[in-house]
Amino acid sequence: MERRSFFKGLLASGLVLPLLPKAGRAGGDPVELLADDLQKFPTSDPSFWQRVRSEFQMRDGVVHMNNGSIGASPRVVTDSILQALTKLEADPYHNTWGGLGAGMEDVRQHAADFIGADLNEVSLVRNCTEGMNNIASGLDLEPGDEILTTNHEHGGGMSCWQYLRQYRGIKVNYLKMPNPVQDKAQLLRVIEQHLTPRTRVASFMHVDTITGLQMPMADIAAITRPRDILLVCDGAQTPGMLDIDVRALGVDAFASSSHKWLLAPKGTGLLYIRKQVQDRIHPLSLMKGYTAYSGSGGTRDVAGILGHGTAIDFHNAIGKARIEARCRQLSMRVREHLRQIPRLRLLTPEQEELSSGMVTFAVDGVKNSEVHKKLWEDYGIAAKVAQGTYVYTEVAAQLGENYNCLRFSTHIYNDESQVDRLAEALATILA
Incomplete structure (x- = not known):
């Protein structure tokens, strides 16, 4: 069952809490109704963003300006989770691996489309840290091989490389980030100066968690790819904030936390591995080979994943x-x-x-x-x-x-x- 069909069925059954003005509720998809409402205003009209803000549930008096740590899901996402849980627990066997559960592949396709990837390049993970660890653990590296990263990486994106250093003899080189960064040319020059003949992986955050700097990933890829260096991106901050396309970025692997800017349920994330390098990053599960990256081989949080899909629909309704x-x-x-x-x-x-x-x-x-x-x-x-x-x-x-x-x-x-x-x-x- 597709997620939209499920949502419409719940609306028709009267189980859904009011999401929108009463005139627009009868039998309609809340995300589609939002999109219809937004067509009434140009983006420059304050009413456009007031309408968007009406979808959130922030307590009066709270000004949340730490979205870089955690986002606030809109009501349509939290309601979809509650509704899915209600239906799931009414028939757990059929709705975990069929019924609702079957909709998880639909979400994975939505996620792939959202970041500009193919379905077989994307899996649904719990967060960026899990995605980064999947990448690092799947690499065939030998003692003495080198990884280049920076001193500004988030701990969740750096711990996987520290593990390889401690237990597999991999050398991790830390580039000290210029502060302030003068321009893109300076940054690229510093990165290139730190590459060596033994560099096998370059791992950088897409947006610096400390300064808010956006790394020029496509330009970095132009340096690393001719050297056959895998370019790994900690993208925890960017899906839902920037209109990204992983192909345009030129990265080989990209991990993200959807509970930040994508405003998805807590404990949801994305992992992208470019198809041309999948033979160099082995899956952690041997059940189905590389397709195990889809996460379909075990019991998952069905409601959370469906809510993840609703968050993507919400963003698409507004426009990336x-x-x-x-x-x-x-x-x-x-x-x-x-x-x-x-x-x-x-x-x-x-x-x-x-x-x-x-x-x-x-x-x-x-x-x-x-x-x-x-x-x-x-x-x-x-x-x-x-x-x-x-x-x-x-x-x-x-x-x-x-x-x-x-x-x-x-x-x-x-x-x-x-x-x-x-x-x-x-x-x-x-x-």
Whole structure:
């Protein structure tokens, strides 16, 4: 049964909680109704984004600007999970491996389409960390082979390489990220200088979890592919924030956490492995060979995966390009407002091609944790404390830098008034 058919059946049965104005509910798919509503407004009309924001369930007074850590699912996603669970538990045997469960392949196809991949290149995982570990564990590497990464990687994207270093004798080289990054040419030059004849894998985050820098993956691929170096991308931050196409990025493998910017259920993610390199990254399960990457060989969270598919539909209803533009628009507003506060220093690159929906400022003269605490306790603003070299890794001692910074992630459930509220709060706290 396809997910849309299931949803329509529940609507007709009267089991669905009200999602939209009463006039639009009878027998309609909530995602399709949202898309129809949005056609009434140009994207530049504030009513467009007000309509989108009405789909979220944020408590009054909460300004969530830490989407880089965790997203807030829209009501259509949480309702789809509850409805699937209700139906699943009414007939668990038939709905786990048939019925509802059969819809998981439909979700996998939706996910592949969403990131520009083929079905046989994509699997559904629980998060980016699991995806990165699947990649690393499947590689045929020999002692002395080298992996190039950076000192800004998230612990979830770096721990897999540390494991290979500790237990399989693989050498991990850490590139110290320039700060600030002057331009793309500087970044590419530094990367190329750190490649050696023994480099087998280059592993980089798509968006820097500390500074919000967007790595120029396609340009990096132009350096690594002629050298037969596998390019692995920690894409935890980008699906749902940027209008990505993994083929255009040129990466060989890409892992992501859908519970961030894609606003999918917690514990959902994507793994892409380019078909041309699948013989170099072995699957962890031997049950069906490489097709085991589909995750179809064991019991899964059916409701969560179906909710994952609903989140993709939600994004498609709004438009990936529109969402990216909105994230950038709000991020730029954060940048413009906060740069006027004397004790804040921008760490995120200015160039659009190197920036993203996350913006980071270093705080001078006071601990970032104190500012972070005041933002939440006094103003209801959730942000992210970021130190510098990621605290989960031992390279903090080798290449450590403490930027004493705060990271702000703006998504489609934020608006201009919340950015203004953030600026006013920081100006008061840092006065």
